[in-house]
Amino acid sequence: MTNSLQNKNILVTGGAGFIGCALSQRLAAECKRYVAVDSLLAQVHPQQIRPTDLHAAAELVVADVTQPKTWTDLFAEFRPDIVVHLAAETGTGQSLKQSTMHGRSNVLGLTVLLDALSKNEIEPEQILCTSSRAVYGEGAWQKENGEIFYPGQRTNAQLASGKWDFDGVSLPSTFGDTRENPTSVYGATKLAQENILKSWSFSFGVPLTLLRLQNVYGPGQSPFNPYTGIVVLFSRLARAKKKVELYEDGLVTRDFVYIDDVVDALVKSVLQSPANGYRALDIGSGEVTTLIDIAQKIGNFHGAPESFISGKYRNGDVRHSSCNIAAAKQELGWQPESNLDKGLSLLQAYLSTVNLVEV
Numbered sequence: 159m160t161n162s163l164q165n166k167n168i169l170v171t172g173g174a175g176f177i178g179c180a181l182s183q184r185l186a187a188e189c190k191r192y193v194a195v196d197s198l199l200a201q202v203h204p205q206q207i208r209p210t211d212l213h214a215a216a217e218l219v220v221a222d223v224t225q226p227k228t229w230t231d232l233f234a235e236f237r238p239d240i241v242v243h244l245a246a247e248t249g250t251g252q253s254l255k256q257s258t259m260h261g262r263s264n265v266l267g268l269t270v271l272l273d274a275l276s277k278n279e280i281e282p283e284q285i286l287c288t289s290s291r292a293v294y295g296e297g298a299w300q301k302e303n304g305e306i307f308y309p310g311q312r313t314n315a316q317l318a319s320g321k322w323d324f325d326g327v328s329l330p331s332t333f334g335d336t337r338e339n340p341t342s343v344y345g346a347t348k349l350a351q352e353n354i355l356k357s358w359s360f361s362f363g364v365p366l367t368l369l370r371l372q373n374v375y376g377p378g379q380s381p382f383n384p385y386t387g388i389v390v391l392f393s394r395l396a397r398a399k400k401k402v403e404l405y406e407d408g409l410v411t412r413d414f415v416y417i418d419d420v421v422d423a424l425v426k427s428v429l430q431s432p433a434n435g436y437r438a439l440d441i442g443s444g445e446v447t448t449l450i451d452i453a454q455k456i457g458n459f460h461g462a463p464e465s466f467i468s469g470k471y472r473n474g475d476v477r478h479s480s481c482n483i484a485a486a487k488q489e490l491g492w493q494p495e496s497n498l499d500k501g502l503s504l505l506q507a508y509l510s511t512v513n514l515v516e517v
């Protein structure tokens with residue numbers, strides 16, 4: 159399947175992370191050289207060592223994408239044909255209080271990489287970047303009378319009064335159709351990444367693929383990072399036979415997409431450059447799940463006590479998130495294959511192999 163990669167050099171920034179490791183399992187042995195550049199952030203990799211999930215054929219360069227020297231050193235001996243940009247600070251709630259950290263890695267890190275490509279006269283055959291559902295914020299909603307509206311961001315006063323929803327129903331977001339309106343600094347930096355990449359790639363004629371991912375879950379997800387991965391957080395609590403605390407009224411919804419499906423979309427994108435030089439796709443399972451449902455599924459798995467609704471809330475949290483995956487199916491010939499129950503049980507099996515500290 160991947161014959162076309164045999165002569166390709168692939169650079170994956172953030173390549174030692176959750177998605178990067180899973181991607182390495184599919185591509186590292188298939189291409190000429192596969193180089194993962196990753197600073198091994200302590201929040202994600204508390205032991206700061208090469209993850210066992212990173213394929214043995216992947217070369218790991220432990221370095222920070224924001225440092226020009228990272229690229230001076232690397233590009234002196236490695237010229238990537240394909241760049242997959244995954245490196246990012248990913249704490250949605252955290253980003254509101256540590257915005258500089260998010261801006262630095264996500265925005266500056268990307269521009270430093272692009273400058274280094276220019277300086278070394280490297281015009282890759284394709285750049286791919288994983289953007290996020292977070293760029294939509296609350297996205298578009300529909301009133302009972304059919305009118306579509308953009309509610310913007312829930313205010314602190316609205317959340318404090320317990321009015322969780324707007325008046326209407328949230329619609330699945332669609333790249334190119336749904337207006338972006340990030341409600342977190344993280345989301346804003348992901349949107350900035352998209353815009354920066356579009357300007358650069360269009361100017362130099364470098365084909366670009368942007369994939370806006372919904373909530374990715376599955377084996378290999380950092381069980382240590384307290385700021386991402388609600389499925390992992392719930393799993394850790396349930397495994398410890400603790401009650402899962404649900405914010406708001408427990409009816410917050412997300413699209414949980416299994417890691418293998420996300421990697422499949424990435425691999426298909428790597429293998430087949432966008433026909434017109436650019437594509438931007440939503441990647442999710444296409445299904446919507448409430449947090450109370452997912453907490454119950456995970457709780458049942460471990461025989462944990464019932465979850466409880468605390469009515470607490472987090473500023474910047476989006477009430478509902480889902481997307482339309484029709485364009486990805488058509489453009490990539492891709493289809494999510496996993497089912498939530500199976501995916502959750504594979505994640506539980508993975509977590510049982512990890513030595514976790516107290517939750």
Ligand SMILES: NC(=O)c1ccc[n+]([C@@H]2O[C@H](COP(=O)([O-])OP(=O)(O)OC[C@H]3O[C@@H](n4cnc5c(N)ncnc54)[C@H](O)[C@@H]3O)[C@@H](O)[C@H]2O)c1
Pocket residue numbers: 171172173174175176177178195196197198199202203221222223224243244245246247248263267288289290291348370371372373374375380
């Ligand atoms: N996992 C999800 O649910 C999800 C959803 C939407 C978008 N995304 C995007 O996908 C990408 C990968 O996410 P992930 O889930 O694998 O996260 P992750 O935290 O597991 O991986 C990110 C990796 O980037 C590295 N990194 C961070 N800052 C860096 C820097 N300055 N220099 C070098 N390396 C750095 C980290 O050490 C980590 O290994 C990110 O861009 C994220 O925004 C993920």
